[in-house]
Amino acid sequence: MRVAYGADDANETTRAVQQALADRDIEVVDVTGGQQWPDIGAAVGKAVTDGTADLGVVLCWTGTGTAIAANKVSGVRAALAWDPWIAAGARRWNDANVLAMSLKRLAPDVAVEVLTAFLDTEGPDPDEAANITRLGTLDD
């Protein structure tokens, strides 16, 4: 699996997330490159929609800036999650393809639990197919 990763700051939480990705033998495409949160979110979103990565992970202070930016890319379904149930639900019911987290509010172990739930949950539930299709039409 390949995961596009971007964060607009670095701390114990971002390092824990990067280590967790490395521990899973995931190929990480790091788009950060000194960019600010709007371009980081957009770059992760584009990496997912152009097939460079299967899923994306973004972190910023709140998680919201990178989530909003990623969601500007057509085909991105970025979800801000702060616990594993939210992350799993975003995959299962919303077919989220980008996980956004706050690097300021999530402790390192919690961020890794959220990431793990996101990566380990297959998406989406077949019962949600109509809703996911409907979501795609809202871009038009």
Ligand SMILES: O=P(O)(O)OC[C@H]1O[C@@H](O)[C@H](O)[C@@H]1O
């Ligand atoms: O003041 P800057 O660094 O532009 O933004 C701070 C935070 O504002 C939010 O959208 C992001 O979470 C970002 O990390």
